[in-house]
Amino acid sequence: MKMIVKSYAKVNLHLAVGGIRDDGFHSLQSIFAKISLHDIIEIDADISKDLNISIKGLDACNLKGEDTISKAIRLWCEKARINLDVKVNIKKRIPSEAGLGGGSSNGASTLLTLNKMFTNYRLSFDQLKTIALDIGSDVPFFLYDTTFAYVEGRGEFVEPLDKKFDYSIELYKPKHGVSTKGAFYKLDQIKRREFIKKEELINIFNQGVNQWKTFFYNDFELVIESDVLSKLREENNCFTLMSGSGSTCYKVCNKNDKCSLKTPFSEKYKDKIDTFSCFF
Template structure:
């Protein structure tokens, strides 16, 4: 079985991935996340910095499906085997765009927790889109076209196509790759058992702050800079607009953040709409101690040496 985290980007090549194939889809954190406004259609304008992580990760095992079956999705979690899953949506949108409709059986093994703000479903969709495009031969899409397809599936999906640090604006679909140097730090990712719904988090933010966004664009950016750059970490450029509303509803998350800071973190920030938090440590030993402390409280942790 082929084991590949990313597939060739030369989609016009005659070489196609041999089946069965195994894909690994990682996750992301938001080094900062600012909500800058709300559109008339209800979508939120964002300014965020995506940073990819290899773990935790999901695994996608792809093999040939029965003739005429389209996509068959298998997962030990029945709630994920529905037409609403991003993998089904990726297959449908790619088929509608290119006419390429392979019969595939896809087994999804989850490692990225739900409701953690890590983009696991988006990462899965992007890995699958790259696979489909690498398999599509003459109807394969160029980078711009594939990015447009990805954006139709979800706002975070285009980021995972390239999987490099990138600043995202708009509703998250306008991406500019950027260099982020965190070398020398140890990153601790904490994934508490709490589950935070992204739609709930946006509504909670709207209920508390949206009326303050009824101003022109220049004032809005100024307001957001003052409202959401409170010292939520020891590095003021690392922050998250969601923290105030999420921590109010999930006080344990605030407590976990406090624990990470007490263990000597240089910065601690919630990722996405939560519930995961990441901490940057200058000393690996302190990160390990913090990890052990949280694991004793039932919190899963992942250590990345950057």
């Protein structure tokens, strides 16, 4: 049995990081947004005597069996009480160590696909969400059929936001990545802002990009220097932010704004920065 699915990236329109919880994770408050940039995952799976997993196309930085796709397959099979022979071929377009949730999206897409393929062993949404959180804090968001969501806790609380915006979004990914663990460590050394009230944050989101420019922020910008972000803010008046813990920065504009057509980086940067034009 074979299925081919798209696994979409995300950006954080707002990201506030709180203290460390009793379970060792940081408390977060964020607005997530799925974007059109995606990986393509082909899954070929059949019931088997033993569990076998073969994956082609993942980045070399992933240790065998420790990637989110392998984890999703193992955990889903354990919960469904079934063994599968699974062959996965993934065409990666979402860069790694970018703050775009590529690995998290891959894990969630795998869970949803297995659930569709093996209907006699289908898990409930709550079961999928529990597995997703075991894979990673951003994974639950990607289970939801929504473009935007308010997210808090360590990522376990997801409230879909029913809103549409006719915006263009351009991503700028430096060739270097950022260690998420290192970024959290640096953030723990400084005092940060209190969370905005949930209702207020959602109200700001609903008002659109002009309000985002005034009120939305990413706490990781306090500890991660980004020449890319500085350049973006010099060159245009769009909403600009770092996504996740970096290293990707982005700008959001109304599609008819002149700045949406303007590329702020000259030819000399083309070997240092990957650019992706997307939409929500």
